[in-house]
Amino acid sequence: MTGQPAPSPAPPAPEPAGGGAQAVARALSLLSLVGRGGSAGSGLAQLAAATGLARPTARRLLLALTEARMVEQDRHTRRYHLGPEAYLLASFAAERHGILHHARDSMLRLARDTGDTVLLTVPQGDHTLCLERIEGDFPVRTHALMRGDRKPAGVGAGALAILAALPVAEADALLQRTAPLTEAMAPGLAPALIEDLARARASGHALNPGRVVPGSWGLGVAILWPDGRPAGALSIAAIDSRMGEARQAELTAMLHHEARLTETRLAALETQPERNIA
Template sequence: MNAPPDVLGRAAILLRAISARERGSATTAELARATGIARPTAHRLLTALMTQGFVDRDPDGRWLLGPELYLLGTAAAARYDVTSLAQPSVRRLAVATGESAFFSVRRGDETVCLLREDGSFPIRSHVLHEGIRFPLGVASAGLAILAYLPATEVDRYLSANDLTVAYGVSHAPDRLRARIADTRRDGYALNPGLIVEGSWGMAAAVFDNRSRPVGALTLTGIESRFTPDRQPKLGRLLLDEAHRLTITAR
């Protein structure tokens, strides 16, 4: 069993939990439930983070990311920011398909959504938004990335993480392995409404100069927009843009 995170680790978990909220804010109770950190401990850590400017609190008592994180992020952007490179691909996908298009990056054993652009089709899927995190293997971006990791890393990851607790039996190892095989065969990943019923997604991995998956481009929408006869067309568009972004980012 992994040791519980130390003070710094728990503070980082709370910051990530705030960033993953669709509204960009959360109450102490919400953060305690989301992270498994006891409410008094969460409140004490958040208060300490606020004194350093890493979080802020609105008049309704909701915690938000603070100005110091913006300043640190600005300083780090020159080294890590790839959103400017990904934005044209995300926009082209949204325009060409009418669906919502996204760019996510891998951070450890998770994916983090960084960009979103909605297409012209009026009905949206709201599973993804900027800042949301999913474990690898969950949602189409996480599946696309997991599928192209070395087999030994996939085995180690699936052995160490029980995704069924949060995401149900559809994310049991045998079912994930079957979807990994499908992804490798097709080149793109398909999420047939496994997180929210009726909300589908497709994704293609983006690679670094060592041919390791570091991110993914995604399209999401309602089930009727991802029919079997349309999936290959969407998949080709995703693969083309993912290849273009892979080459551009190197």
């Protein structure tokens, strides 16, 4: 309850089979889940269940992460959040690995020039994650995808653009694996995505004609690493009345331009000389 002192941590459990390496893997799994808890944080029971750990083991590992300042526990809600050291390390990694760091200027330009909502989506296993959302000044907006939302592969214009950039066999297998999830979201969505994917491959951009939320349309273009793999996608979301064919062509050209600029910045990372940090 709010205001009550934190429960005393359980005595250290015996070292699990596998030794220190397994303990590190479990701690990192907990750290990843805490990070995905967003601003609401994550409770101990939730984290233990998600990792399959006993609660005393999860608590012990979280205590170690807290002492390293990678995690912190809100003293009122008792929920766990990423700590200041995690933030600091992420800021160090942003220039090399943070696609948001390299795409933000493009997102701001697109939002300013179109007036619509601009989204950055990144692949995450069989899902995609909305990493950022920047809104333009048009007063009527769509809220089908928010920052931090995680969707099955192919659901949404950015996710579909990422799927279309994958090798055909890989993308088709991914879409087949996630079909039960997409059908649970909306009956008929899984077969519709197969058709949308074929069109995206042919056109070089993805169109979501209100598949998930009626009236909420989106256009997406993949951002590629130098080896051709998708790093993410830029997309524009708007109400259907702002997505006529003529404007679709205009918006798609803008998305391609900004995606190529972001790709150039990502490619430069792989050509930089090694720095002497000794």
